[in-house]
Amino acid sequence: MKKYLIYTYGCQMNARDSETIAGILDSLGYAPTENEREADLILFNTCSVRENPERKIYGKVMQLRQLKEEKPGLLIGICGCMPQQEIERERIQSKHPEVDLVFGTHNISRLPELLEEAKDGRIIEVWSEGREDAALPARRQDDLKAFVNIMYGCNNFCSYCIVPYTRGREKSREPEAILEEVQELAASGYKEITLLGQNVNSYGQGLGREIDFAELLRLVNEVEGIERIRFTTSHPKDVSDRLIEAMATLPKVCEHLHLPLQAGSDRILAEMNRRYTKAQYLDLVAKIRRQIPQIALSTDLIVGFPTETEEEFLETLEMVRQVEYESAFMFAYSPRVGTKAAAMSGQVPEEVKRNRLNRLIAVQNEVSAKVSKRYLGKTCEVLVEGASPKDPGELTGRTRTNKTVIFPLPHGEISSWKGKLVPVKITRALTWTLHGVLEEEAYETGAEGGSRSGYSGNGSLQ
Numbered sequence: 448m449k450k451y452l453i454y455t456y457g458c459q460m461n462a463r464d465s466e467t468i469a470g471i472l473d474s475l476g477y478a479p480t481e482n483e484r485e486a487d488l489i490l491f492n493t494c495s496v497r498e499n500p501e502r503k504i505y506g507k508v509m510q511l512r513q514l515k516e517e518k519p520g521l522l523i524g525i526c527g528c529m530p531q532q533e534i535e536r537e538r539i540q541s542k543h544p545e546v547d548l549v550f551g552t553h554n555i556s557r558l559p560e561l562l563e564e565a566k567d568g569r570i571i572e573v574w575s576e577g578r579e580d581a582a583l584p585a586r587r588q589d590d591l592k593a594f595v596n597i598m599y600g601c602n603n604f605c606s607y608c609i610v611p612y613t614r615g616r617e618k619s620r621e622p623e624a625i626l627e628e629v630q631e632l633a634a635s636g637y638k639e640i641t642l643l644g645q646n647v648n649s650y651g652q653g654l655g656r657e658i659d660f661a662e663l664l665r666l667v668n669e670v671e672g673i674e675r676i677r678f679t680t681s682h683p684k685d686v687s688d689r690l691i692e693a694m695a696t697l698p699k700v701c702e703h704l705h706l707p708l709q710a711g712s713d714r715i716l717a718e719m720n721r722r723y724t725k726a727q728y729l730d731l732v733a734k735i736r737r738q739i740p741q742i743a744l745s746t747d748l749i750v751g752f753p754t755e756t757e758e759e760f761l762e763t764l765e766m767v768r769q770v771e772y773e774s775a776f777m778f779a780y781s782p783r784v785g786t787k788a789a790a791m792s793g794q795v796p797e798e799v800k801r802n803r804l805n806r807l808i809a810v811q812n813e814v815s816a817k818v819s820k821r822y823l824g825k826t827c828e829v830l831v832e833g834a835s836p837k838d839p840g841e842l843t844g845r846t847r848t849n850k851t852v853i854f855p856l857p858h859g860e861i862s863s864w865k866g867k868l869v870p871v872k873i874t875r876a877l878t879w880t881l882h883g884v885l886e887e888e889a890y891e892t893g894a895e896g897g898s899r900s901g902y903s904g905n906g907s908l909q
């Protein structure tokens with residue numbers, strides 16, 4: 448039996464695509480392996496958002512030259528966002544003869560034909576649009592939590608971002624196809640789904656029918672068996688009152704919102720083409736917190752955008768302190784060829800970017816530690832995922848706000864707890880992880896049903 452190995456880089460969208468690629472390969476009779484030497488096909492599902500991972504991917508591909516010499520039948524492929532850029536396709540063609548197969552984000556369903564063609568020589572097939580909304584097989588990475596694409600691409604053209612060029616224009620999936628996928632997941636025992644899109648708040652545009660993201664959440668909330676609904680990513684300019692109301696009232700929608708800020712200065716936000724100001728962002732946060740007081744916010748931040756001054760960077764630090772994010776993805780600006788920002792004058796020196804990034808991480812860590820302490824003494828609803836990786840005598844799971852919680856196995860087998868929603872009293876709050884104990888009484892009286900506000904006791908966070 449032929450074997451495959453997929454290396455996945457980047458966002459959840461890529462992780463979800465790798466699940467589909469694995470599902471297609473399974474259906475062709477391939478089996479997965481973790482061992483490069485056993486593999487007959489090694490695929491790199493790539494990300495283009497920053498330059499460093501791209502360099503690493505090329506380095507790793509080149510390391511396989513030796514293996515390919517020893518095993519001439521080995522096929523090496525590059526797919527995902529990198530080949531969507533012409534400059535990267537040219538680089539692969541001219542500098543990487545070891546690569547047999549190149550395909551883009553819209554060509555995944557063509558994988559069976561492309562594999563056949565690659566046996567006769569290198570094949571490159573990259574469409575700029577035309578991804579089908581077909582029901583493709585998938586090998587899911589998890590048996591409790593699943594990603595579900597609701598849309599592909601992005602129309603926003605933030606000036607630093609390559610995604611509209613690699614993933615194409617925004618295209619929503621039909622709600623029936625999404626619901627069918629969620630129902631199948633529920634029937635297979637999945638408890639939590641994350642709805643995925645570059646900008647989920649604009650879901651439905653272009654479908655030519657009366658549906659928006661709030662309505663989609665309502666439909667998904669009806670699916671029996673699914674206990675929790677998450678989604679990512681939300682552009683702040685598109686968070687509607689209808690969405691906030693849906694989040695506040697739908698019992699399965701978790702109290703966690705990823706709301707990318709990117710920068711704290713109005714001038715930089717305008718240069719980034721983000722189309723909101725600091726004041727508008729803060730008003731939005733205040734409105735969300737009024738209606739969903741337990742909400743946990745996370746964000747994305749970029750430092751060292753072209754022309755960013757020290758004072759403007761300090762405004763980002765100030766926003767982090769003011770909004771009090773539970774966590775953040777923080778990056779030094781990385782120019783991407785073809786984007787508007789890459790051609791701007793006033794690029795910030797690397798050492799300045801590194802220095803700002805380190806200072807930002809330090810401030811966010813302080814804020815995360817402070818926010819985490821607020822969980823102490825509260826009782827949280829936890830979806831049990833299994834044994835703690837560090838101690839098989841403990842269980843791990845997540846709160847509705849997406850914090851990891853570890854607590855001792857009360858009794859029985861680990862497997863009998865997996866997938867259950869249980870109340871855990873938090874007794875220790877580290878920056879990224881909470882520790883606690885099961886509130887047996889609440890659990891035994893049947894409280895595991897997943898109430899809207901978790902378990903109250905002395906005032907629950909979620």
Ligand code: SF4
Nearest residue numbers: 601603604605608610
């Ligand atoms: S919203 Fe902006 S940052 Fe996000 S994918 Fe679209 S262009 Fe990129």
